[in-house]
Amino acid sequence: MAKTVITVDDLDAIALGGAFLGTGGGGDPYIGKLMARAALAANGPVTLIDPADVGDDDLCVPVFMMGAPTVMLEKLPSGTEIMAALDQLETYLGKKATALMCVEAGGLNSTIPFAVAAATGLPLIDGDGMGRAFPELQMVSFTMSGISATPLVLADDKGNSVLINAVDNLWTERLARADAVQMGGAALVAAYSMTGAQMRDSILPGTMTMIREIGETLMAERKAHRHPGAALRARFSGHHLFTGRVNDIERKTVGGFARGRAVIKGTDAFAGREFSIDFQNEFLVARDDTGAVLATTPDLICALDADAGMPVTTEQMRYGLLIEITGLPADPKWRSDAGLNLVGPSYFGYDHAYAPVEEINNNKNLNQD
Amino acid sequence: MAKTVITVDDLDAIALGGAFLGTGGGGDPYIGKLMARAALAANGPVTLIDPADVGDDDLCVPVFMMGAPTVMLEKLPSGTEIMAALDQLETYLGKKATALMCVEAGGLNSTIPFAVAAATGLPLIDGDGMGRAFPELQMVSFTMSGISATPLVLADDKGNSVLINAVDNLWTERLARADAVQMGGAALVAAYSMTGAQMRDSILPGTMTMIREIGETLMAERKAHRHPGAALRARFSGHHLFTGRVNDIERKTVGGFARGRAVIKGTDAFAGREFSIDFQNEFLVARDDTGAVLATTPDLICALDADAGMPVTTEQMRYGLLIEITGLPADPKWRSDAGLNLVGPSYFGYDHAYAPVEEINNNKNLNQD
Structure with missing residues (x-):
């Protein structure tokens, strides 16, 4: 069982590594780090688990922010939006998540899953759906494996939420994007819920570890004035x-x-x-x-x-x-x-x-x- | 108990009266009549009931089309969309509707509730939320009585659906409109679910009867070459x-x-x-x-x-x-x-x-x- 405990001390590296691998997107590392740090400080460390260690029938749920990064900078998530999105998705599914996932690398989208994992006590799976960041919702390895993005829940800072069921992931992108725009340009999302077996079939494994390594390399080099x-x-x-x-x-x-x-x-x-x-x-x-x-x-x-x-x-x-x-x-x-x-x-x-x-x-x- | 049985023969008058009272909106009477006629021919007549005859705790659900009338003309609803919207709303509420309602007058929006009533066997309440048609979702007497538009379900012809929970009815309008635009400019909707007591407090009573009278007057005059x-x-x-x-x-x-x-x-x-x-x-x-x-x-x-x-x-x-x-x-x-x-x-x-x-x-x- 490959389990890694992620503490507050690891978050700098994860936010920086996520931002590097986010290829310009995926949110600001500073905001992401603050969010995750508050959650881990309040609730303790997060367990990062290997995809192989998830049960076939476990419910794995990715959590993330969608919207224009320019807006994300001005509109900091409070943390309650993403918990509302996850909670409503679980209610709709009639089932609790047993593990959380990351959809993409990014200063924010690599750290939000740690914040939610700390708040819920759920483990986070080491991997993601992009191995980088992409701008649209359907652009994940999960889509290539035929996994539906929906039911998808978007939640905003005001208390609004939208649950989408769509015929394919491109339709989900269209509808969710339109709602995110109305919500002020960005929204917190729980979507692409899948079984452990589906997760193993589709995930890009090891992304969280890679992100941490990138961040640690970056910090070590800077420390050595290189x-x-x-x-x-x-x-x-x-x-x-x-x-x-x-x-x-x-x-x-x-x-x-x-x-x-x-x-x-x-x-x-x-x-x-x-x-x-x-x-x-x-x-x-x-x-x-x-x-x-x-x-x-x-x-x-x-x-x-x-x-x-x-x-x-x-x-x-x-x-x-x-x-x-x-x-x-x-x-x-x-x-x-x-x-x-x-x-x-x-x-x-x-x-x-x-x-x-x-x-x-x-x-x-x-x-x- | 004021009950009126509405048969296929009444639909011409209802569609025309709805279109007149719809003040230019609310959909095309010809399309509305065709939809309702098909449903009543297949399922039998519809019972129109007085608001006073609905139980305080009954679940009353308005059903309607939202979108640009120009689009409604090109994009005929098949009937399955509105049934999907109602079904998903009932599933979310964990409760079946006991009566249906009309939100506004209109060639389409006065007849769609009859089509759904025929298909489900539910009675339709004599009244609506506008006594005419208005362009936006929050513009109903229900809003004045503090009744929430949400949970609201939009469904389209492709099989997509969206369930919205919003902090107020203006937010519901913004989110639902954005989704309706993505859905091709128009969508079928179930929303403003309310108890019988709330319905009596907020409905504009008698609109369906008035619509029928308008339609009958209109047809009688035309028949008399006036x-x-x-x-x-x-x-x-x-x-x-x-x-x-x-x-x-x-x-x-x-x-x-x-x-x-x-x-x-x-x-x-x-x-x-x-x-x-x-x-x-x-x-x-x-x-x-x-x-x-x-x-x-x-x-x-x-x-x-x-x-x-x-x-x-x-x-x-x-x-x-x-x-x-x-x-x-x-x-x-x-x-x-x-x-x-x-x-x-x-x-x-x-x-x-x-x-x-x-x-x-x-x-x-x-x-x-």
Whole structure:
């Protein structure tokens, strides 16, 4: 039985690792850490369990926040919303959750499940549905395994809640997004309830452990006065795509998403060149000045502050910020035809074909780190 | 015990009377009649009961369609959606409905409850929540009595459903409207469930009987080759606001509503003058060429085809159509401060104060009929 006890002391690493793997989305690590810290301080540590240790008929329930990250920053969850969402889902199912899950990496969405686990005393399963963050609800490995997002419950800070039953996960996204927009741009959600057997069939295992390792590496490097980028790339098969200063950023919150594009002027080894990153809550495509793709969804585009070494979310991107961009290979599930159908470039309206980040960058970046 | 048996033969009158009292909204009478006719033909007649004959603890459930009337015309309900909505509401409440209700008058929303009553064998209560039609969910006498719209269930033709619990009826409108828009612009709804005692405290009694009388008067006059306008005004304290030809109509479906304005060139006794009618699903304000208000929400602005004598809905208004406009006094509840707060001119963004249709028109229209 692989069980890990997560205490208040682990939350810094988890929030930072989640934010790095969240590829710009998944919420602010500072807010996420505060929420989880309060819950663990009040209720004690959380047990992280291996997917193998969950019973076939156990009820596993992912909990998360959905909405534009820009809104999440202004509208802090109190903690009661997510408990209301879980409670209403359990009432509807007529069954109590036996374990909690995480849907995506992110400063907030990697830590919210710990807060709920502490408050309920339930264990949290080591894994998630993305191995990164994606902007839409149906973009989880659970969808590839035929697991329904519904019944889904959204709850807001005012006391409103919505329970959705939909014919497929794309319909769930449409309905839930419309409600989240009305709820002020973001809502807390319990959805994708599944049996232990379904969970094992669909989860991307080990994500929580990986997130903690990323966070610990990041903190250790910073403590040793080194920028953590190189160590993270070495440890997680990453590619240094570029370093530069944000020269222009265009963003709008539309349809419940934070969409936009950042233009970055290269510095250091990349001086004299210009790069761009498109985002929809998460960073989707990185390009150089010739328009050539350096990394594309579903591969991960992770941003670190080039000075401070801290993860940078899409809403933190601002004119003049010096950033270092790392590309990481996505989970092999996302590189399958089914995965690319859900989250590949064409789903987001791009013309370019998917090419793995390591194939694009193996030659040209050999000597850049 | 005042019980009336409603058979297939009564549905023409109910659909037409509903459409007239629907003040341009509440759905198309032809579609409503077809739906109800199919249900009554398959399941037998419906019992219309007096509010006084419902037990204090009985569960009374209104059923209706919400959305833009323009969409309702293109997207005919199959009948299964509204049964799904009712069924899910009953499951959530853990209790079966003992009587059905109507929320508003309208070609569709006065007949849908008959279709559901026939399919379930439940009686329908003689009354509604508006005594006309209004565009938004919270605009019912039930809101004035403090009755919650939620739990509310929306269901669509694809098999999606949404159950809302909201802190007030305005929040319910926002969330339900957003879902209805996603569902294709219209959805079938079960909401405002209440006890028999609450129903008696809040219902506008007798609306179904009034609708049938309007429809019967309309049909009898047409059969006698008379335009029904004069007889309807004589019977229901109406005012002949004007007759004219639609000269211009501007409309857009926005935010889930059909909004717009029609400009009408007066004919007959009104020749040489120009009039306008604003609408949001329903006709809201009628004005003459000086901009003076002839009738304003919450009073009723009812349109008849000046040639055929049939009710005209907002979506049937078109260039060249000759229409005769009648103003009817709203139920006294709507003229109270609480009523005007919910549905008065200022709620819809107008500057003019409310003035009763009879005060505006008593002198000037004395000799026009």
